[in-house]
Amino acid sequence: MPDWSARLNELAVAAEVTGAVLGIWHDGETTLAPYGVLNTTTGVETTADSLFQLGSISKSWTASMIVQLAAEGRLGLDDPIVKLLPEAPVDTRVTVRQLLTHTSGIDGDLFTDTGRGDDCLQRYVGLLADVDQLFEPGTAYSYCNAGFVLLGRLIEVLDNRTWDESLKARLVEPLGLRHTVTLPEEAILHNAAVGHTAADGSRVQTWQLPRSIGPAGTITSSAADVLEFARLHLTDATYAPMQEPQVPYAAGIGGFVDLGLTWRIYDWGGRRLFGHDGSTISQLAFLRIDPEARLIMCLLTNSGNGTRLFEPLASEVFTEYAGVAHPVAPQPAEAPVDDRHTGRYERASVRLDVSRRADHLVMTEQATGDRLAFAEEPVHEYELLPTEPLDGNHFVTRYSPEHPWLPVTFTPTRVFTSGRVTPRR
Structure with missing residues (x-):
């Protein structure tokens, strides 16, 4: 034992x-x-x-x-x-x-x-x-x-x-x-x-x-x-x-x-x-x-x-x-990205801005509203990397290189991450 x-x-x-x-x-x-x-x-x-x-x-x-x-x-x-x-x-x-x-x-x-x-x-x-x-x-x-x-x-x-x-x-x-x-x-x-x-x-x-x-x-x-x-x-x-x-x-x-x-x-x-x-x-x-x-x-x-x-x-x-x-955990894979999911997504207490930087996407998370009172890091930037299935909608990200990969999935009207639906604005 x-x-x-x-x-x-x-x-x-x-x-x-x-x-x-x-x-x-x-x-x-x-x-x-x-x-x-x-x-x-x-x-x-x-x-x-x-x-x-x-x-x-x-x-x-x-x-x-x-x-x-x-x-x-x-x-x-x-x-x-x-x-x-x-x-x-x-x-x-x-x-x-x-x-x-x-x-x-x-x-x-x-x-x-x-x-x-x-x-x-x-x-x-x-x-x-x-x-x-x-x-x-x-x-x-x-x-x-x-x-x-x-x-x-x-x-x-x-x-x-x-x-x-x-x-x-x-x-x-x-x-x-x-x-x-x-x-x-x-x-x-x-x-x-x-x-x-x-x-x-x-x-x-x-x-x-x-x-x-x-x-x-x-x-x-x-x-x-x-x-x-x-x-x-x-x-x-x-x-x-x-x-x-x-x-x-x-x-x-x-x-x-x-x-x-x-x-x-x-x-x-x-x-x-x-x-x-x-x-x-x-x-x-x-x-x-x-x-x-x-x-x-x-x-x-x-x-x-x-x-x-x-x-x-x-x-x-x-x-x-x-x-x-x-x-x-799901792993990143090599695949090209495009701009279809760039823009702003927002729900109560969180705003997500997705932008393209060179050959990859970046998601900036901003705590808003009452969540600011206890957010340890009000703003954090995440790199989004493609993952299977390689359809341009599925990505993984992580808090830092030492943390596990987490899935991020897009549709034309929303993003699903951290178990939550966040509508596109």
């Missing part, structure tokens, strides 16, 4: 990750391995029970509560959200299922801080009246944080308490979790990580996303608690529908081939896994579950370089216990 603490140390140093905790649960046995420091300013060392932000892994917790409510007969997954939540100023055709599967068409990257009060989700939902509808509900996939705030607000209305309180009552307390919180005043009672930028490892100045984004991404937890939550989805049939494919995911990054009810479904060498990733302010988290091998792996990091650590480490863990490795 490998020394996972030693391997985490070696790979984290190579990936220039500041701090991390690796959690492995395999057929009843748990391994926890900490690495590095939680904060370069204080030098506090990472411990096995340290808390890291889960980012969008929080969505699977919110989805689990929605599935509980469905099992209780208090909502239907195909109910229009406005039937259950009349205050929601969204297309009347948008259903609960579409919110769970990012197919509502709502332009979802709205990061407005609506305050620390218990009414923050209600106030956030009111702002959706001014948000664009990117496509007809149910006709496409585009990652939608706002949809999960809507679901969180629905939980509040049906449970007559805040989303945070429902999370505690429905999941945290029944599972006996002692290191899972949502608010900063709770996190400071533990050893909590702060984010560090990928560029130079410096500590970021903003610790957490606004409370209004809670159901989409503000759970802070330990690796042991994440493993315990994931085990629920191996053992309790109530949550089995979350693992059933709902929407195909064409980009296929990291083996992600289908979306269930929020869970991402992966094909790793013919084996079916499910899980989710999360990204907040320079804290990246990863969760993968293999039901056949009875294997769960989570990796919590406080560095923008977390992906550079996750992919090789996940390959080693899953090769050891399940005989499969993390899929290879």
Whole structure:
């Protein structure tokens, strides 16, 4: 059996990750391995029970509560959200299922801080009246944080308490979790990580996303608690529908081939896994579950370089216990480019400008609106390189030469990147 603490140390140093905790649960046995420091300013060392932000892994917790409510007969997954939540100023055709599967068409990257009060989700939902509808509900996939705030607000209305309180009552307390919180005043009672930028490892100045984004991404937890939550989805049939494919995911990054009810479904060498990733302010988290091998792996990091650590480490863990490795990312290929996709693309919080430079395309990403409040790098330039199929519409890019390639796909009216549809303006 490998020394996972030693391997985490070696790979984290190579990936220039500041701090991390690796959690492995395999057929009843748990391994926890900490690495590095939680904060370069204080030098506090990472411990096995340290808390890291889960980012969008929080969505699977919110989805689990929605599935509980469905099992209780208090909502239907195909109910229009406005039937259950009349205050929601969204297309009347948008259903609960579409919110769970990012197919509502709502332009979802709205990061407005609506305050620390218990009414923050209600106030956030009111702002959706001014948000664009990117496509007809149910006709496409585009990652939608706002949809999960809507679901969180629905939980509040049906449970007559805040989303945070429902999370505690429905999941945290029944599972006996002692290191899972949502608010900063709770996190400071533990050893909590702060984010560090990928560029130079410096500590970021903003610790957490606004409370209004809670159901989409503000759970802070330990690796042991994440493993315990994931085990629920191996053992309790109530949550089995979350693992059933709902929407195909064409980009296929990291083996992600289908979306269930929020869970991402992966094909790793013919084996079916499910899980989710999360990204907040320079804290990246990863969760993968293999039901056949009875294997769960989570990796919590406080560095923008977390992906550079996750992919090789996940390959080693899953090769050891399940005989499969993390899929290879798409690679660039030689092909001429033209100007058909040059121009501006824009959605909430992001503007993308595509231009031609000599024999290749360049995409400049600009954070806009409320996202500027916590963007570590408000402007970043990406080189776009052709990839298979060589039709002039498919490209790959990466954050830096050390990071994995990511797909970028164009149509005449939009670009699909980072799991999101961005319309051409």
